[in-house]
Amino acid sequence: MSGETLFGLCGAALVGVGLFGVICQPGALRKLIAFNLLGSGVFLLFGVIAKRGGGALAAAGQGADGDPVPQALVITGLVVAFAATAIAIALLRRLAGLNDQGRSEGEPPPASRSRSDGGP
Amino acid sequence: MEASAIPTAWLAGLSAPGGVLLVVPLILPVVGLLLGLLLGGRRLGPFVFVLLSAGLAAAVVVAAAVVTGGEPMLYQLGGWSPPLGVALKADGLSVVLLLTSAVVTLGVAVYAQRDFRPPGARETRGSLAFWMLLLGVWAGLNTVALGQDLFTLFVALELLTFSAVPLVSLDGRAETLAAALRYLLFALLGSVLYLLGAVLLYGAYGTLDIGLLAVQIAAAHALPPSVLAAAALMTVGLMAKTALVPLHLWLPPAHAGAPPAASAILSALVVKGSFFLLLRIWFDLIPGLLDLPAAQALGVLGAAAILLGNLMALQQARLKLLVAYSTVAQIGYLFLIFPLAGTTSGPTWALSAGTLQVVSHALAKGSLFLAAGLIAKALGHDRIRDLAGVGRVLPITLLASGVAGLSLVGIQPSGGYLVKAALQGAAEAGGTWWWGLVLDAGGLLTAAYLLWFIGHALSGHGPHPATAKAPGRAQELVALALALGSLLLGLLPAQVFELISVGRVPPPEPIATAWAGAFHWGSLAAGLLPLLVVAVLVLAFGPWGGRRRPGPLGWPAVGAAGLGSAVGWLDARLRCWPVAGFSLLALVLTLGVGFAFGARACVT
Amino acid sequence: MTSALAVDAVLALLIFGLALWINAARTAYGAALGFMAYGLLLALVWVRLAAVDVALTEVALGAGLTGFLLLGAAARLAPDASFDAVGVSGKGSRFLIALLCAVVAVGLAAVVLVLPDPAPTLAPLVHANLARTGVGNPVTGVLMAHRAVDTLLETLVLIPALIGIWSLSSDPDWGGRPGSLPDLSSNGPLTLLAQVLPPFGILVAIHLVWVGAEDPGGKFQGAAVLAAMWVLVLVAGLGRAPRVTSQASRLLLVLGPLVFVGIGIAGVWLAGAFLAYPEEWAKPLILAIEAALTLSVALVLGLLLAGPPVADGGGVEPRP
Amino acid sequence: MNEFLLAAAGFVLVTVALGLIRILRGPGDADRILAAQLLGTGGVAAMLLLGVATGLPGVTDLALLLALLAAFAAVAFVAGSGRGAAGGATPGVAEGGTGGEEPE
Numbered sequence A: 001m002s003g004e005t006l007f008g009l010c011g012a013a014l015v016g017v018g019l020f021g022v023i024c025q026p027g028a029l030r031k032l033i034a035f036n037l038l039g040s041g042v043f044l045l046f047g048v049i050a051k052r053g054g055g056a057l058a059a060a061g062q063g064a065d066g067d068p069v070p071q072a073l074v075i076t077g078l079v080v081a082f083a084a085t086a087i088a089i090a091l092l093r094r095l096a097g098l099n100d101q102g103r104s105e106g107e108p109p110p111a112s113r114s115r116s117d118g119g120p
Numbered sequence B: 001m002e003a004s005a006i007p008t009a010w011l012a013g014l015s016a017p018g019g020v021l022l023v024v025p026l027i028l029p030v031v032g033l034l035l036g037l038l039l040g041g042r043r044l045g046p047f048v049f050v051l052l053s054a055g056l057a058a059a060v061v062v063a064a065a066v067v068t069g070g071e072p073m074l075y076q077l078g079g080w081s082p083p084l085g086v087a088l089k090a091d092g093l094s095v096v097l098l099l100t101s102a103v104v105t106l107g108v109a110v111y112a113q114r115d116f117r118p119p120g121a122r123e124t125r126g127s128l129a130f131w132m133l134l135l136g137v138w139a140g141l142n143t144v145a146l147g148q149d150l151f152t153l154f155v156a157l158e159l160l161t162f163s164a165v166p167l168v169s170l171d172g173r174a175e176t177l178a179a180a181l182r183y184l185l186f187a188l189l190g191s192v193l194y195l196l197g198a199v200l201l202y203g204a205y206g207t208l209d210i211g212l213l214a215v216q217i218a219a220a221h222a223l224p225p226s227v228l229a230a231a232a233l234m235t236v237g238l239m240a241k242t243a244l245v246p247l248h249l250w251l252p253p254a255h256a257g258a259p260p261a262a263s264a265i266l267s268a269l270v271v272k273g274s275f276f277l278l279l280r281i282w283f284d285l286i287p288g289l290l291d292l293p294a295a296q297a298l299g300v301l302g303a304a305a306i307l308l309g310n311l312m313a314l315q316q317a318r319l320k321l322l323v324a325y326s327t328v329a330q331i332g333y334l335f336l337i338f339p340l341a342g343t344t345s346g347p348t349w350a351l352s353a354g355t356l357q358v359v360s361h362a363l364a365k366g367s368l369f370l371a372a373g374l375i376a377k378a379l380g381h382d383r384i385r386d387l388a389g390v391g392r393v394l395p396i397t398l399l400a401s402g403v404a405g406l407s408l409v410g411i412q413p414s415g416g417y418l419v420k421a422a423l424q425g426a427a428e429a430g431g432t433w434w435w436g437l438v439l440d441a442g443g444l445l446t447a448a449y450l451l452w453f454i455g456h457a458l459s460g461h462g463p464h465p466a467t468a469k470a471p472g473r474a475q476e477l478v479a480l481a482l483a484l485g486s487l488l489l490g491l492l493p494a495q496v497f498e499l500i501s502v503g504r505v506p507p508p509e510p511i512a513t514a515w516a517g518a519f520h521w522g523s524l525a526a527g528l529l530p531l532l533v534v535a536v537l538v539l540a541f542g543p544w545g546g547r548r549r550p551g552p553l554g555w556p557a558v559g560a561a562g563l564g565s566a567v568g569w570l571d572a573r574l575r576c577w578p579v580a581g582f583s584l585l586a587l588v589l590t591l592g593v594g595f596a597f598g599a600r601a602c603v604t
Numbered sequence C: 001m002t003s004a005l006a007v008d009a010v011l012a013l014l015i016f017g018l019a020l021w022i023n024a025a026r027t028a029y030g031a032a033l034g035f036m037a038y039g040l041l042l043a044l045v046w047v048r049l050a051a052v053d054v055a056l057t058e059v060a061l062g063a064g065l066t067g068f069l070l071l072g073a074a075a076r077l078a079p080d081a082s083f084d085a086v087g088v089s090g091k092g093s094r095f096l097i098a099l100l101c102a103v104v105a106v107g108l109a110a111v112v113l114v115l116p117d118p119a120p121t122l123a124p125l126v127h128a129n130l131a132r133t134g135v136g137n138p139v140t141g142v143l144m145a146h147r148a149v150d151t152l153l154e155t156l157v158l159i160p161a162l163i164g165i166w167s168l169s170s171d172p173d174w175g176g177r178p179g180s181l182p183d184l185s186s187n188g189p190l191t192l193l194a195q196v197l198p199p200f201g202i203l204v205a206i207h208l209v210w211v212g213a214e215d216p217g218g219k220f221q222g223a224a225v226l227a228a229m230w231v232l233v234l235v236a237g238l239g240r241a242p243r244v245t246s247q248a249s250r251l252l253l254v255l256g257p258l259v260f261v262g263i264g265i266a267g268v269w270l271a272g273a274f275l276a277y278p279e280e281w282a283k284p285l286i287l288a289i290e291a292a293l294t295l296s297v298a299l300v301l302g303l304l305l306a307g308p309p310v311a312d313g314g315g316v317e318p319r320p
Numbered sequence D: 001m002n003e004f005l006l007a008a009a010g011f012v013l014v015t016v017a018l019g020l021i022r023i024l025r026g027p028g029d030a031d032r033i034l035a036a037q038l039l040g041t042g043g044v045a046a047m048l049l050l051g052v053a054t055g056l057p058g059v060t061d062l063a064l065l066l067a068l069l070a071a072f073a074a075v076a077f078v079a080g081s082g083r084g085a086a087g088g089a090t091p092g093v094a095e096g097g098t099g100g101e102e103p104e
Helices: A003-024 A028-059 A066-102 A113-114 B005-014 B016-040 B039-068 B094-114 B125-146 B150-168 B174-205 B210-219 B225-242 B251-257 B262-286 B287-291 B294-315 B321-337 B349-381 B395-409 B413-427 B434-458 B473-491 B493-499 B511-516 B522-541 B558-574 B577-603 C002-025 C028-048 C052-076 C091-113 C123-133 C138-146 C148-164 C188-211 C219-234 C247-271 C278-304 D002-025 D029-054 D057-082 D092-101
Strands: B072-078 B087-092
Touching: A003 A028, A003 B577, A003 C002, A003 C028, A003 C091, A003 C188, A028 A066, A028 B174, A028 C002, A028 C028, A028 C052, A066 B150, A066 B174, A066 C052, A066 C123, A066 C138, A066 C148, A066 C219, A066 C278, A113 B493, B005 B321, B016 B039, B016 B087, B016 B125, B016 B294, B016 C148, B016 C247, B039 B072, B039 B087, B039 B094, B039 B125, B039 B493, B039 C091, B087 B094, B087 B125, B087 B210, B087 B294, B094 B125, B094 B262, B094 B473, B094 B493, B125 B150, B125 B493, B125 C052, B125 C148, B150 B251, B150 B262, B150 C148, B174 B210, B174 B251, B174 B434, B174 C091, B174 C138, B210 B262, B210 B287, B210 B522, B225 B262, B225 B577, B225 C091, B251 B321, B262 B287, B287 B294, B287 B511, B287 B577, B294 B321, B294 B558, B294 B577, B321 B349, B321 B413, B321 B434, B349 B395, B349 B413, B349 B473, B349 B493, B395 B413, B395 B434, B413 B434, B413 B473, B434 B522, B493 D057, B511 C148, B558 B577, B558 C052, B577 C091, B577 C219, B577 C247, C002 C028, C028 C052, C028 D002, C028 D029, C028 D057, C052 C219, C052 D057, C091 D029, C123 C278, C123 D029, C138 C148, C138 C247, C148 C247, C188 C219, C188 C278, C188 D057, C219 D057, C247 C278, D029 D057
Parallel strands: none
Antiparallel strands: B072 B087
């Protein structure tokens, strides 16, 4: 068993853990963290594929340690994932702010809020 | 395994010098997004309008070039050929999406000039956000239409999602924020699954270019596990983004809560972006999937969507929710083409029907959401039971709704009719008559809820017209124009329909001859007859009676009410997050295992 | 080789265990903390996978900025600010879902294990064509030349994302300054840190962008460092984020992508294709685009962290 | 030589893992912040060892970046536990840090 295989298995496991979290976590923030785990699992698999591709070359003495194409794509993917996280957090904070406002003004809480009271 | 040798030569032969034309639809929205941010304020709306007009012109030119050339146009960005570089490709399918998105976006842009113009000289939140996000959606769609690289398409999908989600919550109410958050999280889940599929394909073949991948996959003796797993993951991920039942949890609140112009774009175009990628995967990337029994599963889900969406639409008390659930149902029609593609008529025929449904629904649903917005604005609410009097205040709007409805129901000569005729024909040819049954039931249910709404709007007892606010005439005319476009699709010259088969194996029976003479007075009458029956039924249940009745259709039967509440319960269950998540996982596994067994059966 | 494998095994186990812990954490705050540590470990894995460029991005964006966002949100959100508790799954259904997830993960692992060997790869093709791009770092070559359109679209994606966040303000607040960052201006040590650290940060950022042409590094990593330093200054109250209507900040926002598109369009005439560079000019042009993009991306990332505008524009979150 | 460096990296990693427990379990915010700093330092050390062992270019830059961002992470902790303008190094801070807790 090589290091790449090990990390490949790890990536697959992270996908599983992330999927479970996105589906089963009670709050949106926890879902979002789990989504980031899921994404990192996918990126890790891509990194393993890059290493496998480059590893063969390095063994042949061509000096490439990894396939640069997946690596470049993972960098792009990380930036996109960050933007997604930022939007989700902004939405979440705005929603929480509105709910707080509604509570302090003595209004009945909006629908989305009353549903959330049954938390774990 | 030298990945570069075969494909480069193959592609070089296809790339035409005029291909730089393809860059224009890509650059226009990009430049628009950048300059629009600098422009801001009052000038942004007119600027977007001018840009979209130019975009429509560019799309028309590309379409003309593809049609006259008779083969797909290819362009290699940066002069690098795939697999190293990224290619753009315009075949008939891309051209149709380019044109549809340009037309609908332009219509919405005309409509929105009034709603999203800052009142004073200062820029407002809504105006900047709406116009910029509209450009973002357009940029995403154009890239989806032309992209030929799975990762570029991923970025385009995210561009689409990031632009669409804030459109949902533009009015800032807590419900719409919650809907937007739910939409975002589920859409992100969908994109990750799609990306995972792309990663596996890269691991198997060392390229992400659809053309190169298709060549190598087709050359394989049997579909390897990585391709099957990638197909399952990408299909389910894109289904989640397209909101196919049972993954539709986010759609009704998101589409019903957005401002009307945004709803029109979301329902008409955004869900089509991810569906379009599904078409690319199933028809271009791995056409072998269509022969597997698992393709039936997509059709079954489509049928479920038609029934569930229509039954739910029938029960809605609010017009915008009714229209949103109608979208859930209409998405179902899109997925009926997958089981029918393997029949004798061939995949190109099914693909044509699907593409036509994309166009027809985009126009009709865009119109219907715009009309619903005008009604809600005039009355200050959109409760269907209190719509009385709208017919007198907004005759053009109501006419637009009616015309759009004809297309959704599938009456001659609308695009919806052609879609249903094509699907019926394919179903009969393949001996699978039950798909036809679903189509008929769907049409009747659609007719029922649209008549229910129009009947209420036409009834006379209501607020005096003078109390309602008058809408902009241009806004009403846009809604009508889109609806008429959808209705008159069936009267287009036959050659237009051949556009879709550019770059594909032509079907045994040319599309043009089948659809050229589609319009008959006889079949119009045959289509209208059941409609009349439904009308009488709706009439009997009484929007004109003025009495409030408990059930959606009034008194009729405890049975109907029971069915209604059962469907409502089912829908509410399915739209719970854990249940939808469970469905998603179950679908991934079912499709994956189904593909694997099907592929093995094919080989042996 | 055995100790290498042992290190890899320790890393893989640590990461998997930490992911499990993050999912099981009692509080969102704890989970966010765990996620920051997770990013650090992941960076180590990227080094083991010979992807230093990715490791840099992971440290700067994945662990640094994302962690900052998550921690801030976890600390500020009311404990029950979950939108979706409806239908929270019971024990039985959680078990069922966990089972399905495990099956998906095992299936995925099986698929990864049977991927073809030797692995198909574009590495030789990239290396053969690297000279034509003028840069020595293959990852930068891929990002800026071979797949320039992805990079262009990606920087573009950040703009609707930012507009989306800005759109989450209320109408009267439009024209204000971003207000989601915490205000720690009364914290003495932090003020000192915010005065001392940014100069170093700026140097590191410039270094990363500059060496990115030949060695691991590049605009995204540099921009993330710049954004982190800027946020530090904002949090310490030593500076204020620009108003959302500020024309200067908008100009800076679109500068990088505009330069990119402009050079790309010029490529149609000068090099025969959109997003192509004339061969002898490739390196200076790529460096120019990288420099402009660094500034724009840094500003976008910082503004994404700073959140929607609030009316008084003090950079202080309105107290509930 | 490489074997030795890798073994050392492994040892540092195990140390880091022990520190991790402190971050995750707390109990106080101060414990967490200090443990996180330890994690940062350990990470830098492990990174350098791994980098030298595998002979990759750019790993020193990575360690530099990590050291820089460890300071930023500390700010994130403080900001996270500070609860807005009312923050500051007061005993109330620790209480605020548990503000993210979900109801049991």
